[in-house]
Amino acid sequence: MARFEKVPDIVIGRLPVYLRALTRLASEGQEITSSQQLGKMLGVSSAQIRKDLSYFGEFGKQGMGYNIAHLQEQLSAILKVDREWEVVVVGAGPLAEALIREDPFAGKGFRIVALFDSRPERIGQRLAGMEILDSAQLPEVVRQRGLKVAILAVPAAEAQQVADTLVAAGIKAILSYASTTLSVPPEVRLQYNDAAAQLQRMAYYLQ
Amino acid sequence: MARFEKVPDIVIGRLPVYLRALTRLASEGQEITSSQQLGKMLGVSSAQIRKDLSYFGEFGKQGMGYNIAHLQEQLSAILKVDREWEVVVVGAGPLAEALIREDPFAGKGFRIVALFDSRPERIGQRLAGMEILDSAQLPEVVRQRGLKVAILAVPAAEAQQVADTLVAAGIKAILSYASTTLSVPPEVRLQYNDAAAQLQRMAYYLQ
DNA sequence: CTATGTGAACAACTTCACAGCC
DNA sequence: GGCTGTGAAGTTGTTCACATAG
Structure with a gap:
């Protein structure tokens, strides 16, 4: 998806939630996740998660899912919380x-x-x-x-x-x-x- | 508006905000307000406030606006916070x-x-x-x-x-x-x- | 003349469904 | 076969604009 169009604020508001879920999965030692797993954890649809992420780039691998550490880094950078x-x-x-x-x-x-x-x-x-x-x-x-x-x-x-x-x-x-x-x-x-x-x-x- | 249809949760989420604004106006001694005044205070459109309230009934007087104390009571009852x-x-x-x-x-x-x-x-x-x-x-x-x-x-x-x-x-x-x-x-x-x-x-x- | 209440029009958001890649 | 990324379709939410009442 075009990385230039305006991102709805409601999408921005969900990124911290995704980040929190990823932190939890990482702390449990998991390395890979899917939009479906995240969706179940958070009570949202997998399509919504994929769509939200697509505003910013392509972070997953088809057939594979998302590398948790990588996605954490990306979302942190997008939210500008990769600093203090x-x-x-x-x-x-x-x-x-x-x-x-x-x-x-x-x-x-x-x-x-x-x-x-x-x-x-x-x-x-x-x-x-x-x-x-x-x-x-x-x-x-x-x-x-x-x-x-x-x-x-x-x-x-x-x-x-x-x-x-x-x-x-x-x-x-x-x-x-x-x-x-x-x-x-x-x-x-x-x-x-x-x-x-x-x-x-x-x-x-x-x- | 029909008082029976399902009210969107997003509307419910705004009622506490309206209630807080009314409390503020009441504490300043005001007795009457309008959807326009509330909208300006809260940064939302007057139409949205009128529409939100219309899910629950008719609380205003045309040409006059809303009685603050009355609207507070009504919203408190709707939210079920007219008790402890x-x-x-x-x-x-x-x-x-x-x-x-x-x-x-x-x-x-x-x-x-x-x-x-x-x-x-x-x-x-x-x-x-x-x-x-x-x-x-x-x-x-x-x-x-x-x-x-x-x-x-x-x-x-x-x-x-x-x-x-x-x-x-x-x-x-x-x-x-x-x-x-x-x-x-x-x-x-x-x-x-x-x-x-x-x-x-x-x-x-x-x- | 002012401000509400509300269908109709519009805009935003979500889900579907599938092509494409692993 | 499994899962992403994404246009298109569908749904939900917001604004418009005006009839209506004070």
Whole structure:
């Protein structure tokens, strides 16, 4: 398939899922897989997996399937997570602590390198071994280190203002845990991590 | 629109987003809104909002717009979050602590009522004021209290086994923070809260 | 005159089905 | 024989545009 046409965002959204499944298979010692096996693991059709991959190239061998390590490399490169993006976290609360301690980004292309809070009593303290910096320094640090990715873990009331500061400082991707709708310019990517919304979506089907 | 036809899941997924926006408007003291205002806040078209709502009934007044409090009530009822679902959390780590302390479900239809771990040294301890129970008791507690909703916050290696136990005990909705693909029967709803995947999705557009 | 609710038109996405290669 | 890659067909989701109600 032409490698130049625009790839639907919905396809991009599935690549991390494929990558996770491949990691699992690799950890089990498997070397080769097929669109059918992946499809079964993930509950999607094998045709969808083949079609999704075809937006980016030809990664399989007909009659054989996909080399897992190779496909992992390719997908990592496509998603640009074949490197380590430095991430800033704003809001030194329990959630930031969980992210730093459990490090769910390890080996997935991201590393938390700076932690900010605006509450005077928190500034200078440590959280899970990481120093809490003054939010007043945020624009300077983001600019100097050229940070592009931020995680927002502040109360809803402050979220928009912090998002504005991040954007002004050059941040291009924000993952927000704040339970409020934010507004950012179109060149900045924004994702909400909203556990309450996920539960509400499932509640519809209960009973 | 016929209130009987099947509603696409993608529409259900947007209702919590609408609800969150309405909560924000209500907190700002507004009483009436329009599909256009909501659309602007959320970055979707006004037609989509009207169409989505039309699956469930007629909630607005032509020429006037929507009464915010009324629409909140209606959407809450549709999503079945006009009550409080009791939630069990499995895995007493930093993430469970963050969920209990920050309580992102407050006022959204869910309340954490039980916390389990399988590590002997953690059992009997307290986490953010909540007693850590022995995972061995999990099936019994889930059945006795008739719990339907679970949050999975255990290491990837244990996640599938815990999910199986939850399902066997009668859980119908699982929100998993484990970074691994799970398999559950079709009558059980499953959502992944995968921050790494969300960052990876945005990384594609960086640079 | 404003803003909803909704068929009809359109666009996006998914699945089918098969040629081509291993 | 098995499995990929992909146009074509089919399905689902979104936007248009307007009749209708306040």
